[in-house]
Amino acid sequence: MTRLLDLCSLIRSKNAGPFWLTFDFVARDQASFERIAQPSVFTPQLFAELYGADPAHILIVRHERAQAVKVSFPRPVRQGDLTDSDSYGGQQYAPLVDLEVPEPVG
Structure with missing residues (x-):
């Protein structure tokens, strides 16, 4: 299997306002x-x-023209909450870099 990190030139996460996280996955080609x-x-x-x-x-x-996938969802806690472990959301992508991506079907 190929890892997500091998297929992307950019993998990042960040805040999309104080209540949402967004992830960007930009493919190499x-x-x-x-x-x-x-x-x-x-x-x-x-x-x-x-x-x-x-x-x-x-x-x-x-986004086919950008060769990218964007994923967004509400943060588990709002930005800056006492239980917020990543105020900027910039480290949330880490569990995804080793995601195994299967070969396309068909």
């Missing part, structure tokens, strides 16, 4: 984009399991 854009790679269930997000509130957008 068209072939890599086709792999990361498969519906089975980024799923609401994956982000629900990793981040405790409600799958019904997870937005996944595939």
